[in-house]
Amino acid sequence: MAERCAVIGVGQTHHKSKRNDVSIAGLVREAAKMALADADLTWTDIDAVVIGKAPDMFEGNMMPELYLAPALGAVGKPMFRVHTAGSVGGSTSLVAAHLISSGIHKRVLTVAYEKQSDSDAMWALSVPQPFAAPLLAGAGGYFAPHIRAYMRRSGAPEHIGRMVAVKDRINALRNPYAHLHLADIDMKMVEDSMMLWDPLRYLEACPSSDGAAAMVLVAEDSLSGSFPPAWIHGMAMRSEPTMFAGRDQVNPQAGRDCSADVYAQAGITNPRAEIDVAEVYVPFSWYEPMWLENLGFCDLGDGWKLTEAGATAFEGDIPWNTSGGVLSSNPIGASGMLRFLEVAMQVRGQAGEHQIDGARRALGQAYGGGSQFFSMWVVGSDKP
Amino acid sequence: MSAAAAKAKRAVRRPVSIASFAQSENVRRDDQHNEVEMLMPVVAEVFANIGITKNDIDFICSGSSDYLIGGPFSFVTALDAVGVWPPMPESHTEMDGAWALYEAWVLLQEGEIDAALVYSFGRSSPGNLNEILALQLDPYYLAPLWPDPVSVAALQARALIDAGKGSEEDFAAIASRSRKDALSNPKAQVAHDIPVETLLRDEYVVSPLRRHTLPPITDGAAAMVLAAGDKAREWSDKPVWITGFDHRIETHSLGGRDLTSSPSTAKAADVAGVADGPIDVAELHAPFAHQEIILKEALGLDDGVTINPSGGALAANPIMSAGLIRIGEAAARIASGQAARAVAHATSGPCLQQNLVCVLEGE
Numbered sequence: 037m038a039e040r041c042a043v044i045g046v047g048q049t050h051h052k053s054k055r056n057d058v059s060i061a062g063l064v065r066e067a068a069k070m071a072l073a074d075a076d077l078t079w080t081d082i083d084a085v086v087i088g089k090a091p092d093m094f095e096g097n098m099m100p101e102l103y104l105a106p107a108l109g110a111v112g113k114p115m116f117r118v119h120t121a122g123s124v125g126g127s128t129s130l131v132a133a134h135l136i137s138s139g140i141h142k143r144v145l146t147v148a149y150e151k152q153s154d155s156d157a158m159w160a161l162s163v164p165q166p167f168a169a170p171l172l173a174g175a176g177g178y179f180a181p182h183i184r185a186y187m188r189r190s191g192a193p194e195h196i197g198r199m200v201a202v203k204d205r206i207n208a209l210r211n212p213y214a215h216l217h218l219a220d221i222d223m224k225m226v227e228d229s230m231m232l233w234d235p236l237r238y239l240e241a242c243p244s245s246d247g248a249a250a251m252v253l254v255a256e257d258s259l260s261g262s263f264p265p266a267w268i269h270g271m272a273m274r275s276e277p278t279m280f281a282g283r284d285q286v287n288p289q290a291g292r293d294c295s296a297d298v299y300a301q302a303g304i305t306n307p308r309a310e311i312d313v314a315e316v317y318v319p320f321s322w323y324e325p326m327w328l329e330n331l332g333f334c335d336l337g338d339g340w341k342l343t344e345a346g347a348t349a350f351e352g353d354i355p356w357n358t359s360g361g362v363l364s365s366n367p368i369g370a371s372g373m374l375r376f377l378e379v380a381m382q383v384r385g386q387a388g389e390h391q392i393d394g395a396r397r398a399l400g401q402a403y404g405g406g407s408q409f410f411s412m413w414v415v416g417s418d419k420p
Numbered sequence: 421m422s423a424a425a426a427k428a429k430r431a432v433r434r435p436v437s438i439a440s441f442a443q444s445e446n447v448r449r450d451d452q453h454n455e456v457e458m459l460m461p462v463v464a465e466v467f468a469n470i471g472i473t474k475n476d477i478d479f480i481c482s483g484s485s486d487y488l489i490g491g492p493f494s495f496v497t498a499l500d501a502v503g504v505w506p507p508m509p510e511s512h513t514e515m516d517g518a519w520a521l522y523e524a525w526v527l528l529q530e531g532e533i534d535a536a537l538v539y540s541f542g543r544s545s546p547g548n549l550n551e552i553l554a555l556q557l558d559p560y561y562l563a564p565l566w567p568d569p570v571s572v573a574a575l576q577a578r579a580l581i582d583a584g585k586g587s588e589e590d591f592a593a594i595a596s597r598s599r600k601d602a603l604s605n606p607k608a609q610v611a612h613d614i615p616v617e618t619l620l621r622d623e624y625v626v627s628p629l630r631r632h633t634l635p636p637i638t639d640g641a642a643a644m645v646l647a648a649g650d651k652a653r654e655w656s657d658k659p660v661w662i663t664g665f666d667h668r669i670e671t672h673s674l675g676g677r678d679l680t681s682s683p684s685t686a687k688a689a690d691v692a693g694v695a696d697g698p699i700d701v702a703e704l705h706a707p708f709a710h711q712e713i714i715l716k717e718a719l720g721l722d723d724g725v726t727i728n729p730s731g732g733a734l735a736a737n738p739i740m741s742a743g744l745i746r747i748g749e750a751a752a753r754i755a756s757g758q759a760a761r762a763v764a765h766a767t768s769g770p771c772l773q774q775n776l777v778c779v780l781e782g783e
Binding site for chain 1: 509
């Protein structure tokens with residue numbers, strides 16, 4: 037029987053294009069120390085450390101958990117490294133949570149980071165595909181055709197992507213840690229920005245950020261800190277193959293299965309009605325309406341209508357990405373954990389300017405690879 | 421605390437069995453197959469051994485390193501070796517497959533699932549390991565100097581000699597014994613019977629390390645099926661149980677460690693309960709011959725314990741799989757009745773920085 041697990045500490049860095057003021061160790065410590073302080077714990081209270089990041093080549097440091105062990109107080113403890121592509125921040129949180137729910141540890145520190153300024157992630161992400169012409173330039177090049185396919189299927193008008201780009205950047209103005217603070221953001225500014233991968237314009241894509249996120253997860257008998265805990269109500273991972281003619285990249289089966297699993301664990305039958313706030317991995321604007329459908333917040337083909345009607349805006353009935361989302365901060369390896377962390381902050385009532393009043397249950401989602409790796413959790417203020 | 425008292429205090433874990441294990445041929449260079457092609461026969465074999473398919477599996481976890489392949493996300497396409505359709509719960513660690521096994525074991529502890537597939541793969545041949553492994557070192561102060569892994573290991577071997585804990589003759593004896601034992605391992609890459617006196621005539625690669633004390637450069641893959649609950653009995657008449665499992669890490673700075681000891685191995689051994697009973701066989705992931713001496717001491721193994729009957733990492737060292745293979749080899753000794761209780765070990769990082777200990781028992 038799985039043990040209950042709760043988030044009692046969260047921390048993150050100020051995300052920026054270049055954090056030249058800190059080393060990689062300094063970056064992860066900044067987030068970890070904040071999470072420990074939030075939990076009212078010190079390094080010695082921690083039983084194990086779980087760290088995640090995207091490809092090692094982004095910083096040129098092979099298996100960096102080795103180098104980072106002393107910086108994260110892991111000497112003499114178990115230190116575990118997760119890498120599941122873009123979903124890694126989410127899956128890292130889940131691997132850490134399972135160390136608690138399995139009864140093996142009482143207090144686990146989990147950290148995720150990326151120092152993108154150490155390399156050029158766009159080209160690092162331009163992975164040649166077998167039997168395909170090497171025309172890919174960055175993740176956007178991979179996803180743009182699937183966005184076009186979504187627009188064709190759903191009949192969504194062109195301005196929906198721009199609405200998401202504006203909405204998430206307006207939300208980011210409430211979040212002091214967000215990388216992008218674009219005070220003048222509006223539809224015109226997005227429309228005037230450079231076309232990168234049709235139909236995605238520059239301001240419809242995520243930035244490249246340096247940043248880290250951290251959380252302290254504990255068992256029920258080890259609660260501490262001044263904010264109430266965020267209880268985990270459900271957690272799940274699903275993967276499907278990249279190159280398989282039978283898969284639907286617009287609405288991946290793995291995403292649907294993963295959400296069905298996590299909703300079943302949390303007892304959710306109507307996500308739109310029962311989830312108060314969601315942080316969903318939207319690195320390119322159009323993924324909001326696509327994931328609205330994939331996550332069952334509406335019927336197929338209706339995702340863009342929710343976005344257009346303002347349902348996902350800060351004042352809407354299902355606020356999505358109140359932190360500003362991946363579109364406003366993208367330290368790749370940490371981006372998934374930031375989603376998981378932000379919803380924990382919401383149900384703990386510690387989200388400050390971007391707090392949704394009365395948020396009691398929230399969904400965090402991350403995806404990676406070619407829309408093929410999914411990790412999700414549902415957290416709540418009530419003990420499950 | 422006595423061993424019995426320590427055992428009584430230890431948390432009760434859900435029994436998990438190693439239901440099946442398979443590994444590829446370990447070779448110097450497999451440039452005829454990509455990662456998926458390398459893994460597919462291994463995954464097929466690990467299922468066929470016990471007559472199951474991927475549909476019997478509840479969770480998959482793999483271990484590999486992008487740096488060996490020279491491209492990001494090598495684990496992504498490797499998943500095609502299993503064919504996860506419909507989609508499956510799956511995870512990946514950028515660590516040796518032994519840690520992927522640990523992640524799967526943790527999940528099985530919750531009692532919600534009963535079967536897991538673990539696999540790992542490592543192709544060292546495409547790149548230059550001396551350059552690649554230097555990138556495991558501190559990226560600001562050490563890696564820019566490009567210390568190669570053999571030179572780093574030589575510092576440890578020298579410290580061992582200076583401390584009076586081992587000699588070049590001891591290192592040669594370990595290498596000679598390991599590769600002689602490897603003659604009976606059909607998957608071994610380097611197997612021969614060469615006496616110590618002959619080995620000691622080798623030139624130094626980096627003093628005090630001669631060529632025979634170094635691991636071979638290997639391409640290889642391995643896979644394992646874990647089972648709990650009814651499935652453990654269903655898939656094996658005589659299950660091999662994991663009865664203790666832990667891993668620990670040390671500081672990264674070589675100058676901050678006593679390289680002649682392995683406190684992280686000792687700590688993991690304590691948590692895993694190595695001393696709770698007699699050990700018949702130990703499969704130790706000691707890529708360099710001298711590291712066996714350090715591990716033997718840290719694990720508290722006496723001279724009666726058979727060490728690395730497979731030949732160990734000196735016979736084949738597919739990086740990212742070599743640790744998982746140690747656990748598979750130890751389980752095989754129990755399954756065959758040669759051992760009742762065994763310890764398997766995996767390592768990561770320069771000079772045994774991070775260590776995993778797994779205790780296995782038959783019934």
